Amino acid sequence: xxxxxxxxxxxxxxxxxxxxxxxxxxxxxxxxxxxxxxxxxxxxxxxxxxxxxxxxxxxxxxxxxxxxxxxxxxxxxxxxxxxxxxxxxxxxxxxxxxxxxxxxxxxxxxxxxxxxxxxxxxxxxxxxxxxxxxxxxxxxxxxxxxxxxxxxxxxxxxxxxxxxxxxxxxxxxxxxxxxxxxxxxxxxxxxxxxxxxxxxxxxxxxxxxxxxxxxxxxxxxxxxxxxxxxxxxxxxxxxxxxxxxxxxxxxxxxxxxxxxxxxxxxxxxxxxxxxxxxxxxxxxxxxxxxxxxxxxxxxxxxxxxxxxxxxxxxxxxxxxxxxxxxxxxxxxxxxxxxxxxxxxxxxxxxxxxxxxxxxxxxxxxxxxxxxxxxxxxxxxxxxxxxxxxxxxxxxxxxxxxxxxxxxxxxxxxxxxxxxxxxxxxxxxxxxxxxxxxxxxx
Ligand code: SF4
Ligand code: SF4
Numbered sequence: 060x061x062x063x064x065x066x067x068x069x070x071x072x073x074x075x076x077x078x079x080x081x082x083x084x085x086x087x088x089x090x091x092x093x094x095x096x097x098x099x100x101x102x103x104x105x106x107x108x109x110x111x112x113x114x115x116x117x118x119x120x121x122x123x124x125x126x127x128x129x130x131x132x133x134x135x136x137x138x139x140x141x142x143x144x145x146x147x148x149x150x151x152x153x154x155x156x157x158x159x160x161x162x163x164x165x166x167x168x169x170x171x172x173x174x175x176x177x178x179x180x181x182x183x184x185x186x187x188x189x190x191x192x193x194x195x196x197x198x199x200x201x202x203x204x205x206x207x208x209x210x211x212x213x214x215x216x217x218x219x220x221x222x223x224x225x226x227x228x229x230x231x232x233x234x235x236x237x238x239x240x241x242x243x244x245x246x247x248x249x250x251x252x253x254x255x256x257x258x259x260x261x262x263x264x265x266x267x268x269x270x271x272x273x274x275x276x277x278x279x280x281x282x283x284x285x286x287x288x289x290x291x292x293x294x295x296x297x298x299x300x301x302x303x304x305x306x307x308x309x310x311x312x313x314x315x316x317x318x319x320x321x322x323x324x325x326x327x328x329x330x331x332x333x334x335x336x337x338x339x340x341x342x343x344x345x346x347x348x349x350x351x352x353x354x355x356x357x358x359x360x361x362x363x364x365x366x367x368x369x370x371x372x373x374x375x376x377x378x379x380x381x382x383x384x385x386x387x388x389x390x391x392x393x394x395x396x397x398x399x400x401x402x403x404x405x406x407x408x409x410x411x412x413x414x415x416x417x418x419x420x421x422x423x424x425x426x427x428x429x430x431x432x433x434x435x436x437x438x439x440x441x442x443x444x445x446x447x448x449x450x451x452x453x454x455x456x457x458x459x460x461x462x463x464x465x466x467x468x469x470x471x472x473x474x475x476x477x478x479x480x481x482x483x484x485x486x487x488x489x490x491x492x493x494x495x496x497x498x499x500x
Pocket of ligand 1: 390391392408409410411462463464465466
């Protein structure tokens, strides 16, 4: 008999616990210390630990358990998201923008037309109709994201597409939630009306108050964009449209997350906020010290704001997974859960790849195109901590998702390496989740 390789001994507030990284079971030990001692256990305790797969008879038992988890979470076909990149143009010039910083000089911009949108939705319908089973997200609707560049630079086609989607959405096996991700620079009465009518969830990028936001998020003339964005947020909220904020964290705002969220909540009734760490490029990177500060602050942000109803989406994504005792096999939908369509109709996995045309492998105009037959989809679909050897003994195994495959590709030339910065963040999140869960017991 031995301790499972998926069990970690953790010390939290001077008490030692066993934690199973795949079942999320927590077992309080009588004696404190970082080593696990069989001799201190009663036969009743041993029985419980065996029942929860914390004690196993052989390493093979662990391997079989991991394989069974892979079959449920990784070896399934399940697309639930369509990303329509309405244009690759943007009227902002944010210095940390990953797409801007990786675009080649010869890059040709284009706009999506209604025909391409129709073909994209047809491909989406064809693909979701072949989903294996709704194992993970069965209660959630499918999602269509309007994204870019700045999608509303192509607002006429955006609005035309809404009427089309309204007509065909009953052909889908489940509801469809529409989402718009915008920089907040383009808005008018007609757009507000469409957004309201079609119950579109709007995500807007805002990095902080004026001085903070304007440091990196500038327009093409180098002018700060805060006033324009704030005007859009106010207009949307006055029209009672749900707005979520996406905030990119760097040195300039890493210590003001709590204050910023409370301000958004008090002034505009915004409760949904996601904090994103920077995607490193040659032009801009974040260092380990910043990643540690970011990770600590995300965890304390959750504790300090949860009573105000603020949703820290970055933390909650993992915390809710933990509470539901499911697993987070992927950090995002790119590993075979989403279809991304470029303005000209090319099919890919990750919108961030548009600047370099990476991981785009098909075309919506090709009637014979089969998403599931693509070797790229097959490879990305397998890319999860549940299949990466280096992740097997990690505390974050079941709650991490493996970080951003595209960042791994950009940093290391392969999607299969784990990103050191992300790992610091993921382990901190899991530790914070356990602290939170133990405090609730
Ligand atoms: S692969 Fe990375 S950049 Fe692409 S969607 Fe996933 S997290 Fe985002
Ligand atoms: S934190 Fe890093 S090593 Fe651990 S499971 Fe996630 S990607 Fe793997």
